[in-house]
Amino acid sequence: MATILVVDDELGIRALLSEILADEGHTVELAENAAQARALREQFQPDLVLLDIWMPDVDGITLLKEWGATGQLTMPVIMMSGHGTIDTAVEATKHGAMAFLEKPITLQKLLRAVEQGLARQAPRPAGNGLTSAAVVRELNAEPHSHHGSLPIPHPVALGPQAEQVFVLDRPLREARDAFEKAYFEFHLAKEHGSMTRVAEKTGLERTHLYRKLKQLGVDLTRNKRAGGN
Known part of the structure; x- marks a missing residue:
């Protein structure tokens, strides 16, 4: 199984994600701010990082940019936010994030995103471009299952030819x-x-x-x- 670093200033989010990921057999390291995230990234070399955008000291996108600029973005990074917008999702993926998840997070979508991230095992180089349509799709997608307690959109699908898709199985x-x-x-x-x-x-x-x-x-x-x- 993998080592996953969870970076979020909310204790409840850290505890919940840690419990879920640990139940899946992963080793989980927790950071409540950018300083702790830097130290734990150096110490454990995580296979994947779940990174909150809005944090009180250094925000997640700034930390993502820092890792990219210093050659430390060697692992997939999935951004998380309770205030997701198209522009913040696009900015995150432009700087190397592989996916953007909106809080509150469903169990099913969290595990799917983690599985896809670990399968990729490498971040997308910053600046390769994510179409706004792809982000629109993800920020408006509806979960197909009510399994789990954590709703977020699907992870952002990267690629220059991504198309806007909406869930049709609803009123x-x-x-x-x-x-x-x-x-x-x-x-x-x-x-x-x-x-x-x-x-x-x-x-x-x-x-x-x-x-x-x-x-x-x-x-x-x-x-x-x-x-x-």
Whole structure:
């Protein structure tokens, strides 16, 4: 079995992931911040790292960039976040992450991501490009099973020809809402949160667009530019 490093500032997440992975026969090392993660990576040379993005000292993407710049990104890294957006997922994969998992994490999807990561046993070189469509697919995918207690999207599928795919085995309204949410999040990320430009691109009147985004549960603060619109 493998040695897996879990980096997350939340004690409950670390404990839960550790229990699950240990039950699968893996050796698990735990870090609550970037400093501990650096030390444990040097000490144990993990086969895979589960790395949280939002941490209080050094965030996960910064640590990922650091490992890549210093030649230490020699293991697959799976990013985790409870506030996943298209742009953060794209940024993570651009810098070498092999997958992006959104919290809360289902048991089934966690084990699938770990299995795929260990099978790969090598990170994707930074800068090879992940299409936004691939990330849209992953951030809106629905789990096919209710097994486990930890829902996240599937791991991000890397590759320049990745296509946008949605789960069709669900009610039409849910499928349509998932597509529309992905569609608008894509354009918001592309236009850096500019409601004016998104309205122009999508052909909607701005007030109608705003109501639509609120109805779909799109987080309007994530891509909002400093100056607003």
